Amino acid sequence: MAYIPQIEFYKKRQFGDKLNMTFVFLRENAWPYLKAQLLISGPILLLSNILMSQLSFGMFNFGEQGFSPDIIIDMFSLYGLVLISAVVTSAVLPAVAYGYMRAYEHKAPVDIRIPDVTKNLLSRIFNLLVFNVLTAIVVVIGMFFFFIPGVYLMIVLSLGSAIIVFEDNNPIDAFGRAFKLIKDKWWSTLGLLFVTAIIGYVISGLFSIPRTLLVFGDVFTSVQESGDFSSLDESNFGSNPLSILFSVLETFGAILTYSISFLALAFQYFNLVERRESRGLMSRIEQMDDAGTTEDEETY
16 A cells, blocks of 8 residues: 555645644654754755854954955955855755655655655755756846845745755746746745744754853953953864854754745645645545545455
């Protein structure tokens, strides 16, 4: 007998139902899903957090160290690494999230393994990278036209990652598909992203408290000892064991934060597809036909 997932993806859902199903899915798949994200996306996010920490402290001490060419080059190099890691993260996180959801359609959570999630992962990441770069260009251009077109495009194209992974679409076709699906549902998509952003902001803030306290403690100690911030550089904050430990904690918080947004967008995608194409209804009809055929074969 074919596996039937407990959560039906392609189904019409109201605003609150989409949020509710996001947390139901996370609760049902907590360990296998977070394990996949931690093992695949975790190292990239951790590296990004450490680089951001070093960049922040480098900028903080910029005035103390002077404006020498070497320092400026180091700062721009570090900023470039942060930017690259952010771009890669923006592709890897949804690729893993939606790759897991595709595996969930065929296997129970306890049976889902990392290879199930990473199937076709590289091609998806490449397509998502291209799509994200194109989206950034289009949104920036839109921002020049009184800001509103850029916001409109950003919300429409937020469905692109789900379209690419669930439909095995290419970046160009994903653009047109996003506009088709979101028709008359732009505001509900905006509302969903707004609510998940608030939830994510709260969660992210909670997980960043330990490192924030560490930063303030380091600054306070520096001022007490030397009367200025010059000794902060000597503390080598970026490689401080406590800082790295708290970066790991922040990485977990970031995965949880991003997952809420990506999963909510996935359920919005399923909702829109069902409204336009009745894919879930057609699937249920086919299952009923298959069940009827099986019963007839057993009878005769």
